[in-house]
Amino acid sequence: MRLVERDNDLRMLADAFAGQGDGDGSLALISGAPATGKTALLQEFAEQVREVGAVFLEAIASRTEQGQPLGVIAQLFHGMELPAETTEHVARLIDEGVHSAARAGSPEHPPTGTPPHVLRGLCNLILHLAENRQVIIGIDDVHYADPFSLECLLYLVRRMRTTRLLIILSQCDRRVQGHYLQFRAELSRQPHCRTIRLGLLSEQGVAGLLETTYGRSAALRLAPTFHALSGGNPLLVHALLDDHLPTSVAEGSVSSEVPLGDAFTQAVTACLYRCGSETMQVARALNLLGEEVAPAALAEVLDLDPESVGRAVGTLTAVGLLTGGRFRHDAVRSAISDTITAADRAATHRRAARVLHDHGASVTVLAQHLLGADQVDEPWVVPVLEDAAQEALQHGAIGRALEFLRRAHDLATNDEQRAALKAALVRAEWRVSPSAAARHLPELILHAQEGRLSWQDVSALIGHLIWHGRLDEVVGLLTVLERRPAQGTPGDEAQVGLETLRLWVCCLFPEHLGALRPDWSVPQPAGLVSFRALGQLRAADVLTDALDGDIDDNTVVAAEQVLQGAQWSNTPMASTFAAVAALIFAGELDKAALWCDALIMTPANRHALAQQALLWAIRGAIEVRQGRMAAAETSARTALNLISPQDWGMFIGLPVTIMLVATTALGKYLEAARYLAMPVPEVLLRTPLGLHYMQARGRCKLATDNGQAALGDFEMCGELMVKWGLDLPILVPWRTDAARALLAMGRRRQARGLVHEQLARLTSEHAQVRGVSLGVLAAASDPVDRLPLLKDAVATLDRCGDRWELARALAALSQAHQMLGQRAEAAETAARARRLAEECGVPEEQLSPIHIPPPEMASDVSLEEEEDDLGGGHSPEELSGAERRVADLAARGHTNRQIASILFITVSTVEQHLTRVYRKLNVNRRSDLPGRLRTGAEEPELAAHCAGPGEHATGRPEG
Helix, strand or coil: CCCCCCHHHHHHHHHHHHHHHCCCCEEEEEEECCCCCHHHHHHHHHHHHHHCCCEEEEEECCHHHCCCCCHHHHHHHHCCCCCHHHHHHHHHHHHHHHHHHHHCCCCCCCCCCCCHHHHHHHHHHHHHHCCCCCEEEEEECHHHCCHHHHHHHHHHHHHCCCCCEEEEEEEECCCCCHHHHHHHHHHHCCCCEEEEEECCCCHHHHHHHHHHHHCHHHHHHHHHHHHHHHCCCHHHHHHHHHHHHHHHHHHCCCCCCCCCCHHHHHHHHHHHHHHCHHHHHHHHHHHHHCCCCCHHHHHHHHCCCHHHHHHHHHHHHHCCCEECCEECCHHHHHHHHCCCCHHHHHHHHHHHHHHHHHCCCCHHHHHHHHHHCCCCCCCCHHHHHHHHHHHHHHCCCHHHHHHHHHHHHHHCCCHHHHHHHHHHHHHHHHCCCHHHHHHHHHHHHHHHHCCCCCHHHHHHHHHHHHHCCCHHHHHHHHHHHHHCCCCCCCHHHHHHHHHHHHHHHHHHCHHHHHHHCCCCCCCCCCCCCCHHHHHHHHHHHHHHHHHHCCCCHHHHHHHHHHHHHHHHCCCCHHHHHHHHHHHHHCCCHHHHHHHHHHHHCCHHHHCCHHHHHHHHHHHHHHHHHHCCHHHHHHHHHHHHHHCCHHHHHHHHHHHHHHHHHHHHHCCCHHHHHHHHCCCCCHHHHHCHHHHHHHHHHHHHHHHCCCHHHHHHHHHHHHHHHHHHCCCCCCCCCHHHHHHHHHHHCCCHHHHHHHHHHHHHCCCCCCHHHHHHHHHHHHHHCCHHHHHHHHHHHHHHHHHHCCHHHHHHHHHHHHHHHHHCCCHHHHHHHHHHHHHHHHHCCCCHHHCCCCCCCCHHHHCCCCHHHHHHHCCCCCCCCCCCHHHHHHHHHHHCCCCHHHHHHHHCCCHHHHHHHHHHHHHHHCCCCHHHHHHHHHHHHCCHHHHCCCCCCCCCCCCCCCC
8 A cells, every 4th residue: 555645654664773773772653543554654664674684573552362371472573583482482471471460360369460471571582582682572562461471571561772673563543451552551651662643645646645646736636525535545545546546447438427335335334343332333323313412312322421522523533434523424324334233223222312302402403303313201202292393394304203292192192182283294294295194084073073172183184175175075074163162162163263264154155154153254253363373364365355356455465465475474375375375366466476486485385295286286377367377377387386286186177277277378289188088176166267268268269269168168157156156257257258259159249248238247356357358359349340349458458567468458459441442450550469479388370369240241240230140041061160261351452471460470371271262162262252251251161250349350369
């Protein structure tokens, strides 16, 4: 092994050797932490002196042979070439010494040490050898030498001053006791004693050691990593080299990656054993308790004095395993962990839990030890685990919280405690997998029915049941709670909790409004009620106000108060959902988006997959209302990817609805069809969320030329909303959607009637619905009336923040200007529409205006005559909505390029549509189109393809 950074040390030994040649005997003591190269230095010097003819007598002391009298001295004589007679004499002397040591300590033979004639006989042989030639005695790990060998060494040291004898001893820098302590004190008094202290290698030293194997360039590149991992410990550096070499050979070059393999692990273990049992104890305890543990607590756990712990920590630092009080690498921890038995591990954790509890350690630290400990019968154990779980949840460490709660549940001592812990366990598990948490719900229902759960736990249980659409169990549980208050809940608190639960059920399942919610007002309890209880009630009441259409500034303020609390406390997700929904219904989309983003980044939610998924879905719903369809698709897809469909429960309807709306608006009909085919729970259609799902489903059907089916969905929305007493335009403007479907089927009179009915129900808060409805009314009106209606629609939508609907209204307005020959206005309006579409992430070709028939074709068919005229014959072959729009404009005399500009499509697309139109209508020239299309306008099937208001050229509905 090549020595680096040891030149000065070798020089000191060489100086001592040179003085010895002049008859000046001396002593050198090599000292250092374990594995710092003492043995290597001794061996290197032995090779050097043997080359010049000196006699080098060597011995290695061992902890396991420490009880063998004169064992080290016997090794020295084994290395001598002696006459047979002398060899026999040495053997007899050693036997006498061993026999004397065996008898020492008995009542008949008190301890007197090595017999004097044995000492003189053995030492004189060595001194006689040194009379004629240079003799070097080298003993490695002398601190492990037996007392009798040390006695002989001292005999030599006292008589070697004028001899040609050099004694070199290596020892570890650690605490020594008993006989060796006396031996070292005696050595320190000798004037001819030199001390050589070895330390860890520097980074340059590590580079020098690597240079022999890799060359200078690679060695300099690898040295920082090798040094950081080893601390400069030569044994660890060589172990890293052993792990690294196979990688470099396999790659054919010197890899920059330094793997930590078996060689490194074994070297760490070797270092620990060389450090001694006390240091090993401390290393193991540091590994289990963490390096941040106070020395006093560590000493108490190990039943050691603090000074011993301090020395052990110093030794671990000196060998390079600790740096700055912490283990240098996880591989070091792993190696130490492998030396600990399961029983020792459990016992250490148990002692640590008790000691650290007395020292006031944090609940998280105590809980970690309680997980690893065997049985700990202390009254504080379960509360500590509960508190630690809550703290872990606050920081998003859900897996760790689940471990704490499971351990607490196992250690619970009564039914009420077990019930509360099971409820906490379900709440925590729900954050990552609602479907996995559902397996515990039957047990929780039983606990709730028997009054073992607090109202907070019951509230969470009902939330879980609602999430999975188990409505009958929810209603049954509420009935039980009315007769039996929750565990440990004061009367006023129970009343507030019950009222909150009623509000939630009524918000989500309006069919139960009459039975479960007799009073919409917030109760004013006479006694004390927790802030948490009142906060949840406020959240539920805010949402009911929004669903009632009773929205004002106070609604927004109350919603933001709930959300502000949700950032810093363990606010139930239902309250958060309600508050954000209230902001959405209030039209505060920017505020809702900011709060949603803030909650997504909250530490408590960061690793809670279910909550993350719900928040991303809500984010998508906000983006739909803002008209940002591409962003909405991304948010909804993120939500769906975070958890499985089974985890979504009935709320799968939320991201699926957003995907339907977004993909339809983006023209991704195949993808929309995939989400349309995705099964949703039947119970979803009994909720307001189900209304949005039916609306999205209807718009998708309308976009794919299935107007009759779309109308059925919209009318079903209307029937349910009327039945539930929630016929609110802000929830679902079903009349406007139904009017679109009617227009798609050519039934303009009915469409116009529905739009007028919708407009009559709107207030100033319904700007978005009003703007869209005006656009539908324009399409349902005669051409001469459309321009002012569309201008009003644009002005209204410009104020509400829905950029996509605004872009489409502008496209329709551009077409109206074009038809009236106002080309400059048409071009300016179209350019603005394109810019807005780009902001919404929608491709330009999707920005097609609503269909407006040419004046010459519509002049003889007034709105009053239209429905009677629609009962005529059939066209030769049915045209699609897109083909009909192109044909209408071509019949009116527009060039292909003009048609492409009006409809926001390419010239090539116009040519393809016209080719199909000619074939279907069996015409050869554009001049044949007006008459042929006029005939078709009287046919119901062809009229069904005339786009409804707010649709794309291909019949796509509004987003």
